[in-house]
Amino acid sequence: MTLDTLTGWARRLQAREISSRELTELYLGRIERLDSGINSFVTVTRDEALAAADAADQRLAKGERAPLLGLPVAQKDIFCTRGVRTSCGSRMLDSFVAPYDASVVERMNAAGAVMLGKTNMDEFAMGSSNETSHYGPVRNPWDPERVPGGSSGGSAAAVAARLAPAATGTDTGGSIRQPAAFCGVTGLKPTYGRVSRYGMIAFASSLDQGGPMAASAEDCALMLNAMAGFDPRDSTSLQRPDEDFTAGLDRDLKGLRIGLPREYFGDGLHPEVRRAVQDALAVLRERGAEPVEISLPNSGLSVPAYYVVAPAECSSNLARYDGVRYGHRCSDPRDLMDLYTRSRAEGFGAEVKRRIMIGTYVLSAGYYDAYYLKAQKVRRLIAEDFRRAFGEVDVIAGPTSPELPFRLGEKSADPVSMYLSDIYTIAANLAGLPGLSMPAGTVGSLPVGLQLIGNYFDEARLLNVAHQFQQETGWHQRMPAAFA
């Protein structure tokens, strides 16, 4: 059977051309056959998936309609799933079976989605290569010697290899967009607060945001409809009326002002990536968009500010892993302190420990003003840059990543060079703005991503621009040959 998109499968399910069970078995079979080469799943929930598919088929037979009814999807293993292990890519939670569902999972299940399993990720979402996972690295389906990006590398690789038609991701500094770019899929980080954080294991609470990853913008819109919405259980959830993100996809781009920040096209951008991004921008121009050169003068401060704010919040959030209530506990603790320090030392990997220690240091007595307070002020400068820019333009566009997917191990010994992989994505998190990455071209066989950043609450516009681009181009339809 030829593989369709999430939206295409939805139509075929509703037309009763295929049952949810057949569709679910098709993807479970692909995972079984093909995932060993890329390690994109941590857990496959075959029995639960087939039961959910049968339930969906009964609802379909009754003529019921729900946005994701009968559609198989994968959940990033950061979202709590009741009765199913939720590891967050960490030894700390290797045996953690969540006692409740995350709001995103609950909403998607209510919308009729069939969960295929939980995808691999950087430990506690801290990484840009998926190499920090306790379950081993994910490999890029376009070249298994290269990384898929991170932290949502398992979700991106699974969608790219068509082991799932769509998956969830989370993005704290680029963790949806950068792996989407590296794997050649479409991924959206919504406005901060759009998608509930309840049951999404916390890394940096003022930056974390869940979002969809799929082959196309149209598919992401369908997913976002099910994922987004006010949730009283998340104290920072946006109180806004529900929106249909598929409604505006067909708008034309005439007169759309696209801001091109000169800082995103400067030194450090791989020349072939630049060329692919410029070719993609030419397509948008042909469809009526008007490029405008803009400046985001504080861009260069975004990664340094992030590596104060995010670790500070991480050190606080990860204090809950104490070996007492859930998660890993060391054997034979001498005393309470030994229980804490050894359980945490055994449960966390090196990158997580580095970030906990940076955060602990910058929040410690005497250093708060010099680091955390200063970073929060810089954060406002970065948000102000965007506020000014959106006075002149409708969306901002540029490369998602300065480079092509790098080789496994290439940056493992140098944390700072790994951090710079997110140089174009982090600012949107600091400002809380929505950002999207879509396949925009290739260098050799490797995908290049184009990033679109929108004003607050403007996800529909980003999806519209991406959809229009995808009407004109076929980059989002490419599939790695080994997974055809």
Add this chain to the structure above:
Amino acid sequence: MSLTSEEVRRIAQLARLAVDDREAEGFAAALSDIFDFVEALDGADIEGVAPMAHPLDAEQRLRPDQVTEPDQRDLFQGIAPAVEGGVYLVPRVIE
């Protein structure tokens, strides 16, 4: 900035992370690199800028003071490493 292994051990103690001497050396080098990188913030002109804690500068939403959660102690303790009689077990803290 150059952190010593001694300083790393102090930070690790605050963070409740056990580190041995060899690990402390490795962390000292890596954390020093990261702090050097973060020093770029010193060049920012932040005079009079208000710190930003939340992307939308939203205020804390309040809710009525009503009980909404059922008692799920057994469910939550079912995933704990060590419980007995409804309490979590830890090493003796009072001699």
